[in-house]
Amino acid sequence: MIDLSNIPIIDHHAHALVRADVPMPFEKWQGYFTESPNALVKQRDVPHTIMWQWGMRELAGYLDCEPTAEAVYAARNAMPLTTLANGMWEDTHSETLILDYYGFATHENYTLEAMAANFNQKIEKLLRIETYAQDIFMQEATFDGFLDALIAGLEGARASGHIGFKSIVAYRTGLDIGWVSRDEAAHAFAALKPEAERAGKIRLADKTLNDFLVVTALEIAERQSLPFQFHTGLGDTDLDMRTANPLHMRPLFQSGRFDHVRFVLLHGSYPYTRDLGYLAAMYPNIYMDISLAIPFITIQIPQMIREALGLTPINKILYSSDAFSLPEIYWLANRWGRAALEKVLDEIVDAGALTEAQAYDAGERILNRNIREVYWG
Numbered sequence: 016m017i018d019l020s021n022i023p024i025i026d027h028h029a030h031a032l033v034r035a036d037v038p039m040p041f042e043k044w045q046g047y048f049t050e051s052p053n054a055l056v057k058q059r060d061v062p063h064t065i066m067w068q069w070g071m072r073e074l075a076g077y078l079d080c081e082p083t084a085e086a087v088y089a090a091r092n093a094m095p096l097t098t099l100a101n102g103m104w105e106d107t108h109s110e111t112l113i114l115d116y117y118g119f120a121t122h123e124n125y126t127l128e129a130m131a132a133n134f135n136q137k138i139e140k141l142l143r144i145e146t147y148a149q150d151i152f153m154q155e156a157t158f159d160g161f162l163d164a165l166i167a168g169l170e171g172a173r174a175s176g177h178i179g180f181k182s183i184v185a186y187r188t189g190l191d192i193g194w195v196s197r198d199e200a201a202h203a204f205a206a207l208k209p210e211a212e213r214a215g216k217i218r219l220a221d222k223t224l225n226d227f228l229v230v231t232a233l234e235i236a237e238r239q240s241l242p243f244q245f246h247t248g249l250g251d252t253d254l255d256m257r258t259a260n261p262l263h264m265r266p267l268f269q270s271g272r273f274d275h276v277r278f279v280l281l282h283g284s285y286p287y288t289r290d291l292g293y294l295a296a297m298y299p300n301i302y303m304d305i306s307l308a309i310p311f312i313t314i315q316i317p318q319m320i321r322e323a324l325g326l327t328p329i330n331k332i333l334y335s336s337d338a339f340s341l342p343e344i345y346w347l348a349n350r351w352g353r354a355a356l357e358k359v360l361d362e363i364v365d366a367g368a369l370t371e372a373q374a375y376d377a378g379e380r381i382l383n384r385n386i387r388e389v390y391w392g
């Protein structure tokens with residue numbers, strides 16, 4: 016039996032926890048066990064998911080309590096958040112989190128500095144380009160000022176401690192990213208500016224400007240050989256799944272302009288997992304992350320890992336949790352992700368396709384070494 020428990024996880028796509036001083040009533044806690052923002056789904060549907068029913072039994076085992084949601088909730092609340100979180104990370108042998116600087120930067124979450132100070136995980140950060148651009152959009156009166164400040168900020172990202180970029184363009188205007196001229200972007204900026212000034216804020220969801228931003232950041236990532244994460248596939252309802260398939264990004268990959276960017280396409284692009292697996296098999300600089308599908312597709316996790324391993328070179332597949340807000344989500348992702356990987360590698364060894372040594376090497380790569388190579392290689 017393949018046992019990967021000794022391999023430390025470098026969790027390269029995750030989000031900060033909700034702070035210990037934020038009240039966590041039962042209904043709110045339950046609401047984190049889905050990606051849906053809908054109140055009825057959170058309250059009525061979550062108890063009918065395998066994520067919840069299996070999750071509660073698993074958590075009860077860890078917390079040594081009755082296998083009911085009420086008992087699990089009581090047991091997790093009976094200990095300090097730091098004890099709960101550090102214990103769960105230690106139990107699943109996680110040692111590093113790569114967080115995005117703006118993701119989940121609400122008043123309820125720990126800052127990245129506080130994550131590093133309070134918990135047993137080494138914290139690294141990525142620059143989320145859309146949120147960063149929104150701040151600069153509000154600070155600069157003209158498009159030229161906006162573009163100069165944006166480029167300077169992105170070029171300085173590594174110097175300011177970021178190990179790469181991240182884009183949520185899939186959640187805003189889709190992955191069919193087009194080539195936009197500077198003039199077109201300037202026009203889009205001018206059209207959006209008055210309303211943003213009135214509102215005192217902006218949520219960049221203009222396809223012309225968003226596409227221009229992504230290509231501008233890609234040009235900088237190309238010059239600096241930076242890793243660049245893109246959300247793809249499943250996510251919350253901000254997202255139009257029809258344009259979340261990474262096949263839409265082919266013009267970028269084919270252009271030859273970004274051959275030194277390490278594209279890390281997140282969420283296994285689920286349900287477009289095989290499409291992403293194909294891209295990662297064809298292009299040397301495309302990597303396949305398998306998070307969010309882990310843990311949310313639950314009993315289908317082994318199937319997704321099989322689909323990933325069938326075609327894709329093993330040096331291109333990266334584990335992460337995409338966990339957020341609660342230590343429990345991290346724990347379930349790490350536990351189910353590692354167990355599914357062990358199960359599938361066992362099958363592959365039984366089929367004679369990999370030796371046991373090759374299977375161990377694959378497990379070590381997916382949980383740890385591939386991630387080191389992409390971000391620090």
Ligand SMILES: [Zn+2]
Nearest residue numbers: 246281307337
């Ligand atoms: Zn994600």
